[in-house]
Amino acid sequence: MNKVLAEAGKEHLVPASEDEERILLLVVDQQNSFMEGGELGVPGSVQDNIRLGKFMYRNLHKITQIALTQDVHTPLQIFHPCWWVDRFGNHPVPIETVITVEAVMNGEWTPVYSPAKSLAYLQELQRGGKRELRIWPYHCLAGTKGVQFESQFMNLVYFHSVARRSTPVILEKGQDPLSEMYGAFYGEDGVASEENRVFLDGMLDYGKVYIAGQALSHCVLDTLKHILEHHANNRTFTESIHLLTDCSSPIPGSETVTEDAVRELVKRYGIQLAEAEGLML
Known part of the structure; x- marks a missing residue:
């Protein structure tokens, strides 16, 4: 990591605080438990991660802020x-x-x-x-490898942090033993994460938002829904949201229902679908 960050210091990029167009990259649950080979590994996640990393490096000079959601659990939770x-x-x-x-x-x-x-x-x-x-396999348990963010992804997150002088935001979720929490801002019981809600309100500060992560069918989709429902009356903002479709994969068996749900969000809120491969911001 020290070698990575030493290289980041040589980039000589304009500090993120000076960006005229503020761009947010929100990455959902890019954690070892959800990577292929993890306790709840999503098929396709490794290639998603590679494409996302290239997108991040290619657009270092444009991405103002990176925010990460992080599933954090203990064994004694209702879905285990x-x-x-x-x-x-x-x-x-x-x-x-x-x-x-x-x-x-x-x-x-x-x-x-x-x-x-x-x-x-x-x-x-x-x-x-x-x-x-x-009922899900034990995953993202606090203090284990599974809860940690995928290491090559984090190399790019911190590379961006040093190169652009921008501290990443980490939004933890999923600690309530009596509720699931797929999306980043509300549990399935409807209870809001107040700390995360502050971030949700502040998303209006960005001119464009790009979203990726795992799994598309669950945590990415529900996080996206939370954002859109919260800002439903601001069409300009909802149309600024881009889902990076080649940086997120669904849990097997949920492909069709996920595609239908995403199409509905495009129709209702005007979100944009984009492929990260080769994309220059």
Whole structure:
């Protein structure tokens, strides 16, 4: 890292604070757990990461600010296997297990922790038309390799930081044991992350926003929805948002529904779809 940053110091670029057009790059959950080979690795994430890194280096002189969202969990959370047992005391199989209100009511699944609140949460998801609770592998556990940002990506983040004199922003999410939090600004229970909401309000300071990360079908898509719904009355801003489609991949099996959801955001809010490969800002 010291060699990388020594090279960054030789760039002699204009400080980001002097940019006339302020550009934000928001990268969602570019963490080891979501990279191929990680606990919840997304197929295609390695090539996404390579394209994103090239885009960042190519546009060092244009990107004003880089912001990163970071999933941070502990084992004892409602979407992890140890939270639930079946009639025989077995924990659910990750990814393939979806736990519904009905499954809890008929005794198919029982929460080990906070039973009343766990059932209330499932009922809230059902009433709000949210995704049903899916059990995920243990991932992004605090203090482990999985929670860390992918190292080559971070080389570029800090290279930009030194070259442009711009400190990256890190937005943590997902610590509530009784709620999922795919998007960066609200949990699935509707509770806002107040610290992250301050950043959400401040996004209007940027003339263009570029978004990438993992996984497109879940955390990227929901983060994008949070931003657009929060700023729905500002069409100029929503039209300034660009989704880097070749720097994000969906979880397998969700490709079609993800494509439909992205098309709807383009239609409703006017967001732009762009490919990072070869893109000069």
